[in-house]
Amino acid sequence: MSHVDEGTLHAYLDGALDELPFGDAQVIREHIATCPECSARLEEEQQIREDAITILSGALPHVELPPLEELRLRAEATSPPRVPRSGRLHRMGWAASVMLAVGAGWMLRGDQVFPFSSSDGFNVPGQVPSLPPAPPVRSERDGSADEPSEKAASPVADRSSAASVSVAEAVAPLDVQAQSRRQIGDQERLAFAPSAAIVTDPARRVGFQLVTAREPVAFRDLLQEKPSPPVSRGVVELPQREIMVGGIEPVLPNASLVATRSSSDGGVAPQRDEREAPRGRVVSNASRSRGSASFANRRAPEGRDRWQDSGRRRGGVEGQLVVPGFELIFMEAIEVGSAAGGLRVVQRLTPGDTLELLHLPEGVQPSDLPALGDEGLGQFSMSRDGLWVVARARRSGQELEVLLERLDNNR
């Protein structure tokens, strides 16, 4: 046979000949043993190999083994809730850590509006230990951070604040969640997805679910896979006084609250305007003002899931719900009046500056939303297939328009 190349000589020296796919290891060994030229080269390569080993051993640190039990505890503490391996969630890329909070039956009275908290990210303080906090937003007026807004002092906000007490109490035992953060660069992020939790407060008829996953697409699939629960007057009946931690599945059926109600469930169908709006066209520009009343809508097929439907049309819901290129802080299902099926998305534009996207329920228009206070917020609304998306941030209407175009084009 021909002489042995240096790579094979090193494999020979490393005892790895049998791992190589080519040639017969025994033939190579015999050749090296009998060929003077290869034997000489082998000695040379052996010297190089030993030199390398000596050099590398000059940088051997003393390693201490922490108790394995400590690592086990950490692993158990940080384990995300188990879902069946057949679930689509397992096939998702687990890239970023994201949390979805699904609020259900927040308000019972049909004439009240979900208390959008456009400037502070989360409106349930009790969740903070388990959720990535929205950054404080500075007022352009006086430069002060996180001033309580007018909404926060409103009766509606008071109720949400009161409800949050019970949520806080319920979630408090999950101490591990507070430890689940880690510093990545300049940002603190969740190091793992905390357990799912469902908290109900029968006194106020408030239901709240926390479902965790690590990217928006996972939520879409979770929501799509679950059948719609019976819905009565826009309120999902949640188990009372139930606190459940560690299991996603029993929680998820309630998460399909975001589905459009079917005509058979006894719900009140929202009023719809039959006029057609060109898809993707910006119909309303309501920068720094109330939502525009110029509204066009198109009826969606009765009983179909809004997100499913949108996803089929555009080949991916996540591109529609989130402006590409910005970190997703969280999403939550919302109701406006009696209309369920909305989604609120909060993304980080820059450190300390968030973008709020309100995907309004079918039949709801931007003018149905509470008016913006004098918080320096800009607002821009866009109709897509008759479904409105409202963007709010401390940006001009023109900048928000660009952001919504990116949302629409998914780029």
Place this chain on the structure above:
Amino acid sequence: MTIDWTEVYRTTFPDLVRFLHRKVWDLERAQDLAQEAFVRALRHEPKTPRAWLFQVASNLARDEARTAIRRKRHLTLLKSETEDRQKSMPDPARDLAERERMGQVRDALDSLSERDREVLLLWDAGQSYTEIARQAGLAIGAVGTTLARARRRLADAYQEKEQVDVAR
């Protein structure tokens, strides 16, 4: 098949730390990353834990380099310097020599291409050719050639550095 994690831990953790140490050059950080890799392994329970751990460790080290966490490193360096001062009391000459040798090794490794360095460090951590090939994205037949080149370059670079230091 049930994995004996105690055994995997005992045999793999030191190798993992050494592998990571030569990537991040910060022992405390290397220990942290190795622990993080093990925590993930305990959660995921991979079928081939050792190969899985090295893959995760390599990714963690790469992320570490990308995100460039300097704050903790800075603190670690300060701590190390303090420790070094304390250690140096009994035998400063020996510690100085160790630090110099560590620096020479680091310089020599830094002179290698990323792939050559990765393959060499994986081999030095006890990974098989098959595992190295899988992790480095090489054909298994190319592992020996890559190792031969990496070893020669390492030896040459180290020797050059030594000669320069002696000349001073």
